[in-house]
Structure formats: C-alpha cells, structure tokens
C-alpha cells in the first residue's frame with residue numbers, strides 16, 4: 001500500500017542540515033526572507049522538508065514565532081501534505097525543465113492571487129535541469145519578483161545556471177548525511193535492528209533512499225532487483241520477455257497505488273473545504289490539485305523504473321568489486337555477499353562492464369520516454385547473453 005509522503009512542516013523535520021536551517025530561521029526572524037534562494041546540495045537530503053518548513057513559517061496563522069510554523073494547525077498540516085496552495089514543487093517532466101513549463105505552470109502559479117495564506121514557496125526541483133529557453137523565461141520572473149513569492153531553486157551545483165539567475169538568489173548549502181545521521185533516521189523509520197546496517201549502506205548517504213527502503217514493498221522490490229542476474233541465469237533465455245513485463249507492471253502498480261492515495265486525499269480535502277455542505281471547491285483549486293496529482297502519478301512510475309536501474313547498477317558495481325578482490329566492507333549490498341560471490345562466477349569483468357553500459361543506455365531511453373517494456377527487454381537480454389554462453 002502506497003501512502004503519501006510523511007507529513008513534515010517544522011524545522012525539526014529538517015534533519016542533518018543545521019546551518020541551512022539556521023540561516024533560514026534568522027532570515028524569517030528578521031523578516032528578510034529573500035525572494036529567491038539557491039539551495040545547493042546533493043538531491044534528496046532535505047530539500048522537500050526545508051520548503052515545507054519555510055512555507056509553514058511564512059503562512060501559519062497560529063504561531064507567534066515568525067521563524068516557525070506551529071506544525072499542527074490546518075494550514076501547517078496541509079503544507080506538510082503538500083496540498084496547501086502556499087507550497088508547490090515543480091519537477092522536470094522529461095529530461096529538462098522547458099519553457100512551456102515556465103510559462104504554463106510556474107508563472108501562473110507565481111502571479112495567481114492567493115486565496116489563503118500570505119506567501120507562496122515555489123520549489124524548482126533539479127533547477128539545474130532548466131534548458132536555456134526555460135532559464136531565459138525564468139530570468140524575467142526573477143527580474144520582477146511578485147512580492148508574495150519565495151522561489152527555492154534546488155541544484156546539485158550552481159555552474160549550470162545563468163550567472164544572472166545565480167546572482168539574483170541567496171545561497172544556502174545542504175550537506176550529504178553522515179552515517180550517524182543515517183543510522184538515527186533508520187531507527188526513527190522503524191527499520192528492524194538487524195537490517196539497519198545493510199539498508200543504511202544500500203541507501204548510500206541518501207535519506208530519501210533510506211525512507212524508500214523502510215517501505216516493505218520497496219525493500220522487497222530491491223531484493224527482486226538484486227536477484228535479476230540469478231533469475232535470468234536460472235530461468236533461461238525464455239524469461240527475458242515475461243520478466244520485463246512483470247517489472248514494468250510493478251512500476252505501473254506503484255503509480256496506481258499512488259492514485260488511490262490521491263483519491264483519498266481529494267475526499268479528505270472535500271470534507272475540509274466543506275464541498276458537500278455548501279459552496280463547492282474554491283476557484284481553480286480542484287483543477288490544480290488534479291493536475292498536480294496526475295503529474296506525481298506519472299513520476300511515480302518513472303521513479304520505480306529508476307529505482308530498478310539503480311539497484312541493478314549497484315549490484316553490478318558490487319560484482320566488479322568482488323572481481324577486484326575488494327573487501328566485503330566496500331560492498332554497497334553487504335546483505336548480498338553470498339549471491340555476489342556466486343554471480344561473479346557467472347559473469348566475468350567484461351560482461352559486468354557491458355551490463356553497466358546497458359543499464360545506462362536503458363536510463364537514457366527512459367528519459368526520452370522510450371517504451372519501458374521494450375527498453376527493459378533490451379537490458380535484460382544484454383545482461384543474460386553471457387549467462388547462456390556455452
């Protein structure tokens with residue numbers, strides 16, 4: 001069962017980023033929140049939580065501390081769930097953010113009058129993936145910023161953005177998580193003690209990935225993905241087509257489950273807005289939410305496929321380490337040591353390197369929106385051919 005991202009809307013939820021939290025809180029306390037911030041750091045280390053906490057602080061009608069929201073009122077709660085109009089995330093739909101997204105989604109969102117709340121936090125996920133046209137269109141927005149908008153531009157590095165954009169933003173840096181912080185999160189997520197070390201290792205410093213691995217369905221999916229080489233070896237060449245179908249069906253199932261969760265969320269909001277009792281939805285809200293949810297559902301399938309590729313690539317990378325005679329302590333998948341030793345007998349170094357190349361080609365094909373079954377078949381075939389060599 002897929003659930004929506006866990007509600008987070010206070011600074012306490014932004015773990016492991018003390019310096020960034022301090023500078024945002026002091027900007028809030030001094031009423032000096034810049035209209036645009038460049039949030040520089042590896043993806044998935046707290047960007048979403050930071051945006052939510054900032055939006056709550058700017059919009060909470062209850063808290064008497066300007067630097068933080070109360071975390072419990074209806075405004076904070078909806079901000080935490082990402083269903084309040086004061087917080088919006090813009091993710092790239094394909095490989096890049098394009099000018100149509102800037103003109104069709106971002107600018108309308110920035111200029112729309114707020115029906116509730118005081119200031120909107122508009123977060124551009126992977127802002128360094130704006131293509132040139134998008135950057136030029138966005139620059140015009142930054143030159144005449146609407147007073148009610150705070151932009152957060154998430155980037156892994158600032159070098160890919162126009163200097164004219166960077167110079168109009170205040171910068172905050174997010175840092176990768178330490179193993180200690182990851183271990184603390186693993187405990188908070190309720191990952192069983194005996195699995196913690198292995199999952200922290202498999203998450204490779206990404207708390208988002210660790211959260212995924214705390215989801216039993218995704219943890220199980222990881223085992224399946226890491227067993228692909230063995231499954232191909234044992235089931236024989238005839239397995240390629242059905243396996244590709246099953247794996248894609250799983251990714252579609254993730255998206256369908258999220259759709260279920262979104263329907264529940266819409267019902268909950270209908271109740272909160274009193275749609276049944278009186279006037280109906282506030283203008284435009286239902287359309288915007290529906291559009292946002294549909295986008296998230298499309299992204300969920302993509303994310304599931306990317307997870308598959310990440311798992312497979314990490315397994316192949318471990319196989320290379322085994323071939324190189326590396327210490328078990330250097331493996332990403334320390335809970336698969338025996339399987340790795342066995343599969344290293346099945347695939348030699350050249351095969352593994354070719355397999356890694358095939359994973360990357362598949363990733364690029366997904367980014368171009370290539371038909372996933374076909375692309376996965378190609379990938380599985382490339383990995384399986386050396387397994388059936390006489």
Ligand SMILES: [Zn+2]
Nearest residue numbers: 060070073076
């Ligand atoms: Zn509040």
